[in-house]
Amino acid sequence: MDWKTTGFPDDFAASDIRQVALADYLSRTAAAFIRTKHMDQSVDSANSGWSGPKGGAFTINAPAQEVLPRTSALIVPGEDKSLEMRFTVSLPARGRTILGREAKTILCVNLPELVKKTMLYPSHVADELKIHIHSVEDQAYMRSQLEAKGLVAFVGNGSILPRASGASNRGMVGEHVVPFESPPGLEVSLKRKHDHKVRGMGISKGVTLLTGGGYHGKSTLLEALQFGIYNYAPGDGRELVVTNPAAVKVRAEDGRSVTGTNISAFIKNLPGKRDTDAFTTDDASGSTSMAANISEALELGAQVIMVDEDTSATNLLVRDERMQMLIKNEPITPLVSKVRALYDQHGVSTIIVVGGLGDWLDVADNVVGMAFYAPRMLTMEAKDLIKQAPRKVMQDKKYGSLPDRALGFPAAILHDKTPYAKRKDFISIYADRALQDPSQTEAGIDVSGVEQLVEVGQTRTIAHLIRTLAAAEDFEGVCLKSALAGIEAEVTLEKAIPEKLPGGDLVAVRRFELGAAVNRIRGLESRAAKTEAQTGEGPKKKARIDV
Structure with missing residues (x-):
């Protein structure tokens, strides 16, 4: 449909991020309308055998919580600017017989109604659409301020980080939900284009350690940060969580295929003199797979590496002093010995969740402790503890080169x-x-x-x-x-x-x-x-x- 016919204000398509937000809203509207009118069901879903009627269902790529560019709806630029919606419909039949009357209803009644409710501006609630576009634009604007402020991530006060369940990506609701509140020592503010400033916890460049007792929210916080690369629909609870767009979450993956990846920063002198400058295997171990994941992310320009102790190979994270004394020919140099060099040499920051590996306290610039879902600044306590119970944590002065x-x-x-x-x-x-x-x-x-x-x-x-x-x-x-x-x-x-x-x-x-x-x-x-x-x-x- 040509742009003028749609009636949407030109301002709604004035920038890429606004076009993405508008297209996302229209895809959501179309998906909701299809569900409400039961247009996603076949003409007779009760009898779907070969002899029964089939087809008639509309399908569109319905968005989840994230606001992303999709081919389901887009603004086609140029002199003849237009709005384009893409969806599918299964034309109805009974066995080998075409159901012409049902097809007429689908194409001449349902389809025009869907177009009218989706592609024409007067059919939408103007304020709701405007809030959606402004919210997405605010998130992108907040994310753009991180670099100048020396931050890799930000979590706004009042954010709802936990999800409803493992099967649902929607925000958790109920009396027991604890809104996020930044500790005073880490609180900063970011500007929004369409609203007042937002205050919240800023995570600075360098090495940040997230710790705390089990089930107190440290992995939930990391999960919110790893998805802070995306913008979210209003009401999700994570609209005020933004992360460096070049942040990559890595983990161990037993059995993954690795081809020609340089993992020598972490692993050298393998038995059989296997080459780790160009390591290849069809069945990587936990440590070699995680080393490969880090190396491959750095090759593509990752500026932040995120790690959770629970999904990592422990021997790639740390090797304590006693094991260093016992095992003399260990081929693995753990990440704890490399993160300082990784930041100093290549400017790559690390955010890691640790619950039981105390050696990481020695290399952290900031330590954030989660207690009953609330963050606390523990950096000074960690430094005092290091003095009281010092450990020998080996540090490499050089990380090594990045692959290409x-x-x-x-x-x-x-x-x-x-x-x-x-x-x-x-x-x-x-x-x-x-x-x-x-x-x-x-x-x-x-x-x-x-x-x-x-x-x-x-x-x-x-x-x-x-x-x-x-x-x-x-x-x-x-x-x-x-x-x-x-x-x-x-x-x-x-x-x-x-x-x-x-x-x-x-x-x-x-x-x-x-x-x-x-x-x-x-x-x-x-x-x-x-x-x-x-x-x-x-x-x-x-x-x-x-x-």
Whole structure:
């Protein structure tokens, strides 16, 4: 529909972030309308056998709590600016018979009603739509202030961090819910574009330790921070939580595939003289997988690494003084010995949840303790404790170099059907082979350990972009870092999604999650990317890849 016909004010599409917010609101409205009118059900859901009527259900890529660029709704720029909505409908039939009258109702009654209620401005509650757009714009504006203030994250006072349940991403409600309140020593303020300043806890660059007793909220706080890279719909409870957009949560992943990743910063001198400068395995251990996850995140430009003790390989986090004395030929250098060098040499901050590893107190710039879901500033107490009970925590002066690799993709990526994701944690690659060989049904990319993916639509976008990357491969392979930077110039969280992307079920994703999926493809080939001196060219530019 052309923009003038929709009646939406031009101001609502004046910037990328406003376009993203408007499109998100329209997708939510369409999804709610479809559910309310039961348009998401078949013409006769009670009798769905082969001889019974089927079809008629409308489907749109309904948003969750996060506000993200989606192909379900977008503003097409240009002189003939327009609003585009993408959804599907299953045309009705009974066995092999077309149900023409039901199709007429769907296409001539239900469809126009959906268009009218969704794509025309007078059909919306103006104040509600305005609040939605302003809230999203405020969040993006707050996030943009972190760098200048020397912060990597911020949690606004009054935020509701716990979720309703493990199966629901909505905020918890009830008398027992404790709104977040910053300790005085960490309280800072951020500006909003459309409201007064917000006060809350600022997490500074460097090494921040989150600690406290079990079930007191430290992992809940970290979870809110790791998802602070996203904007949220008003009323979620996390609208005032913003994090550096280059923050990456890492964990251990037993059994993941690793190809040519430099993990020598953490692991050297493996038995059998295995090369850890370009480590490859089809079945990584907890420590090698976590080392690879950190290294791969740094390769793609991560500025903050987030870690939770509960999902980590303990031997990669710490090795106490007694074990150092007992085991002389340990090949692992733990993260506790590297985080200071990582920050000093590369400017990468670390936020870690620790409940039982006291050596981390020696390397922390700030220690935040959670007690009954309330944060306390414990930095001074931690320093006093270090003096009273000193420990010998080895520190490396240098972290080491960051990898930069060129990758070659297995032929199946291009020869089989396009990789596709039916669920958030897995991308199927060998679609054609699965028909002939049932053992290939679950052959593909396991992204269950990539914790900052929030929607299956993001995994579908990754599947589409992986094939795009594979098609761009030349005789030197694909330089992962520059290729993903080129893609992120078009597909990113706070930029309107390109209308040339196919279908209506794709959702924007960061280069970190896309890169994580690429790195988990079994059968990859890897080698160090050529330097400027080797190529005889100037500084590398972003690779131009048509998404």
